[in-house]
Amino acid sequence: MPQTAPLLLSALLLLYCPPALATPTDAAGGPPAGGSASVLSGVRLDLELPDAYGKNHTLAEFADSRLLVVTFLGTECPLAKLYGPRLQELADQYAEQGVTFIGVDANTQDSLAEITAYARRHDVKFPLLKDNTGEAALSFGATRTPEVFVLDAERRIRYQGRIDDQYGVGYARSAPERHDLRAAIDQLLAGQAVAAAKTEAVGCLIGRRRRPDESSDVTFSNQVSRVLQTHCVECHREGEIGPFALENYEQASGWAEMIDEVVRTKRMPPWDAHSDNTEFANERKMPESDKQVLYDWAAAGAPEGDPANLPPPREFVxxxxxxxxxxxxxxxxxxxxxxxxxxxxxxxxxxxxxxxxxxxxxxxxxxxxxxxxxxxxxxxxxxxxxxxxxxxxxxxxxxxxxxxxxxxxxxxxxxxxxxxxxxxxxxxxxxxxxxxxxxxxxxxxxxxETVTEEVVTLAALEEKFEIAPHAKDHVVRKTKKHWPAGAKLLAMSPHMHVRGKSFRYDAIWPDGRRETLVDIPNYDFNWQNAYVLAEPLELPPGFAVECTAHFDNSKQNLANPDPSIAVRWGDQTWEEMMIGFFEVAVPRGSYQGNRPAAATGPTDEERQRAKGVAESLFQRFDANRDGAIDRDELPSTFRVFAFNRYDLDGDRIITEDEVYEFALHSDS
Incomplete structure (x- = not known):
């Protein structure tokens, strides 16, 4: 064992705090600004929590610390994983100023071995203790991981909430805009009250230990296990991308309340598509009856039931x-x-x-x-x-x-x-x-010799738009009117970036009838779903699809990197795209590749539009203003996906005439 290990072990302590000795005050003797400090009462001072080595610790071991930062963590929560290294950085930064960091895991589903692995994997060196009974989380009022509490020298809670605002549920900023925990520590060390004494912690609900209702008709063994097998364990199993496994009772029971939350809020399963009449081969909808099973199970305290009623494990390739x-x-x-x-x-x-x-x-x-x-x-x-x-x-x-x-x-x-x-x-x-x-x-x-149809990907793509600063609902539309002869629609897939709000595909039939093929009212950049038709849709002459995208550039969009700027087309996530992809099957030999199909009699409006597309493209990308664009002048996405579409003569440069000609005869 390294020589530093005894020092680390001697530093471990219990996370419970003694009752405050006096009414909370700030450095000037008055009530703290930004909200009163909390006082923990009724906490047993002799209560002990084990460390990874099985040794119990008490609060007395931290008598000399000016501030205690207590963080509730979970070994499987994605946000707790992301913030582990950052907490260690803060612990290192403030150690010489008498600030001690402690981690507590109150999840019933996390073992001491898993806590040790978490510390090793995320290079966390500050003490990590296990709250086996859940009393620590209850005393602090902790509900999520990660959630931090800053305690002053008198062991009063002076700050409670998030670490910063970089990561949240479904979004990640390139850097924090608010350093809430750092600010609280700095203010307290300076003898000041914490300006924002409480913020909302986001992350995973703590898996609380509860007494199951054994009389419940809904148990893990008889119903819940089957619902999870059908809808969840394909991703939520060992070695897959789901942040935690749900294959057995021990794994799932601690997540019962979290499962309830993500299903009610429609974050899981990741499918929020609607249609007038279209059925999808890859639909991930969960029936209301299955949702109710999960709700009832969580409300009953997650009873196990008789293991003899469990279904056979689901097999995967x-x-x-x-x-x-x-x-x-x-x-x-x-x-x-x-x-x-x-x-x-x-x-x-x-x-x-x-x-x-x-x-x-x-x-x-x-x-x-x-x-x-x-x-x-x-x-x-x-x-x-x-x-x-x-x-x-x-x-x-x-x-x-x-x-x-x-x-x-x-x-x-x-x-x-x-x-x-x-x-x-x-x-x-x-x-x-x-x-x-x-x-x-x-x-x-x-x-x-067996191929009769070629499958190709087409798109309705609109590059000319600008989303104003703070715009809550900016609309961009693009209609795809031209299809290869004999084409059949197989699938659709929308693409926007983090300001994407919703996306809809509306079919316009030759007789003028409109029909929604697929509507995604809550577009999520984190889920790049394709919507595969259960039956191919034949596309007759005159058929069109209108794609409608809504963008949210306001501060209410938590994924928005900067609501104060105007946003235009670009391949980086802080820029935007508006693309409606289409998978189509066409008779072999009938598709002409990137060269636009012949057109007759373009209108003045179509000519003006094509001219505008060409001028805009060259204004943006012809950096040396030589009247030609080569690959090195383009961003990576354009080079990969669009260069050959405009390079009609294949000479490895794009001219303004080529862009005009392509745009004139193309609807994307």
Missing amino acids: DGWRLPRDPDMVIPIADKPFKIAAEGTIEYQYFAVDPGFTEDKWIQASDIVPGNRAAVHHVIAFISPPEGEGRRGLGWLSAYVPGQSSMLLPEGQARLAPAGSRIIFQMHYTPTGSPQEDKTKIGLVFADP
Whole structure:
């Protein structure tokens, strides 16, 4: 054991505080500003909490500390993981000023071994203790992890709430705007009252120890386990991206109240799509009856029931989710990509040459993340060689939690021309500790003689918009009017960034009838869902789809990095996009790639629009003003997904005439 271990052990203490000796006052003798300090009463001073080594500790061990920072943590809560390293940084910074940090885990589902692993994984060196009975959380009034309490020398609570505002449920800022815990410590060390004595802690509900109602008709064994197997354990199992496992009673019971909350607020399952008549093959809706089972179980204190009533464990495919072993496996890189422990990680792009010496028809693919805890989503694209027209947007396959494979029916396939590269767009999420990833994709090739339909990805894409500062509901619309002859719609997938609020696809039939194909009223950038039709939709001549996107650039949008600026098109998450993707199947040999279809008699309005698109594009990207745009002048997303669409003659530069010609005959 390192020599510092005895010093660490001697520093561990109980998290309970003695009753205040006097009425709370600030440094000047009056009531503290920003709210009164809380007084803990009725706490047993001899109550002991164990550390990871099984040794119990009492509060007397901290008599010399000027301030105590008590943080309630959980080993599986995503926000507790992200904030572990930051808490240690603060503990190191303030140690010489007499400030001591302590961590408490009050979750019934967390063991001492898991707490030790949490400390090691996130490099947390301050004491971590286990609140086995839940009395510490009750005394402090703690409800979530992470939640911090700052106690003064008289052991009064002078601050309660969050650490800062960088991370929250469903959002992550590039940096904090408010350093609440740091400010509270600085003010108290300076003899001042805490200006904001209480903030709202966000994160996971503490898994409280409760007495189950054994008379309840709803138990884990007879109903809840089946609901979780159907809707949850595909992601919430060991080794998958779900932050905690829900495969057995011991794992699930401590999360009963949290499950209730996320289902009621529709954060889980991650599906919030509606339609007039469309049915989706990959729908994730949870029936109201199943939701009620979870609500009733939580209300009854999460009773276990008779284990004899448990269903058999659900079986999952551990290897490739493909009809046979892949014909080719392509990793994103030769070496693993290193993922930062915290902060925001911009999309990463990896271009891989698979060595296609001949055209390949891809019928199935499966993306396997190398690190399921850190890989949020992956999109793989086919990038044809220079001079080859891009076939749509080149979409190949995607991975989001719970969905990883692309399997087309017999006769359908995607074309990868000889010489094509595979482009991986990787979205990583920090986990609170350094990680590595080496994601890979497996491909199954179709016999070219059997392919009768080519699957391509098209888009309704609007680049010309500006969202005003503080705009709560900025609307952008784009209508896709032109489709390849004989096309059938297979799926739709909207794309916006963190200011995206809602997205809707409305079909406009040749007779003028309108029908909502899919409506996502609460768009979530964290879930890049594709909405796969249960039955393909044939697209007759004159058929159109209007895409309507709403953006929220106000401060009420907690994911908004800066509501004070105007927002335009761009590939970074602090910029915005408005794209409605379409997966369509077309008769083999009928699709003309990136070259726009012939048009007759464009209107003056269409000519003016095309001219505006060309002028806008060159104003933004022709940095050297030489009348041509090459790849180096473009952001990464444009280079990957749009360059070939505008480079009509394949000479590796884009001219204003090419942009005008493409925009004139294209609706996206």
